[in-house]
């Protein structure tokens with residue numbers, strides 16, 4: 672994130688303080704998190720942490736229906752992982768997300784080499800839930816904390832890859848439910864003004880891509896009988912789309928109902944509508960694929 676973008680983000684965070692559904696502490700947490708991730712992005716800019724691609728290579732990958740980033744080729748330096756691990760721990764401690772001795776246990780596990788940060792990041796991104804579960808039991812640290820650390824350790828690299836790759840080609844024919852850049856699932860969507868096109872936003876690298884309005888973005892089910900949505904306030908641009916086939920949900924921002932003097936920023940919209948995630952959970956829907964939401968929810972639960 673450039674300095675001007677950081678300044679812009681600060682303004683948007685300040686604007687969040689007027690929302691009734693979000694506490695100043697929640698705003699402060701996200702602000703700190705964005706600042707932390709931006710710091711690492713700036714450092715990493717000078718290093719080659721992911722392979723470069725030509726437009727032709729990118730085009731071939733998309734034709735083969737593969738996302739552009741080969742996760743096995745990401746370079747995760749030990750010094751980088753240790754530094755961001757320490758900073759994320761400080762953040763978790765500051766906002767009281769650790770239970771009992773979890774913070775100390777985590778630190779000691781790393782020092783005694785019982786915690787391999789690189790493996791944690793890789794196992795998490797390849798959705799090896801069993802590894803995370805076992806590590807959580809051995810270290811006596813909650814899975815949510817481990818996943819939070821794993822996701823945010825790799826996020827600055829994926830966001831940089833997104834910036835580098837997104838202009839290589841047009842992703843017009845990519846109608847998959849995973850990100851064309853990094854292969855991750857979406858965490859929020861928007862219905863754009865033009866013909867109500869649907870755009871999904873990646874949970875990890877932040878890329879936004881077009882997707883069918885008629886399909887579930889998790890299980891691809893097209894049977895409309897299983898698709899529903901709910902909202903809290905009728906005039907609000909925010910709603911929750913749910914699928915009764917896979918019981919997953921995604922929040923949707925309807926640009927046609929959005930204030931015309933405001934620019935949509937899906938990340939900020941996500942933060943200001945965390946109450947909708949709680950509502951969806953209450954109604955029995957999950958979005959297990961979207962660790963980002965899930966973890967912050969768990970964490971935010973503890974703030975309140």
Ligand SMILES: [Zn+2]
Pocket residue numbers: 850851852853854855873874875876877878
């Ligand atoms: Zn992505």
Ligand SMILES: [Zn+2]
Pocket residue numbers: 887888889890891892914915916917918919
């Ligand atoms: Zn579904």
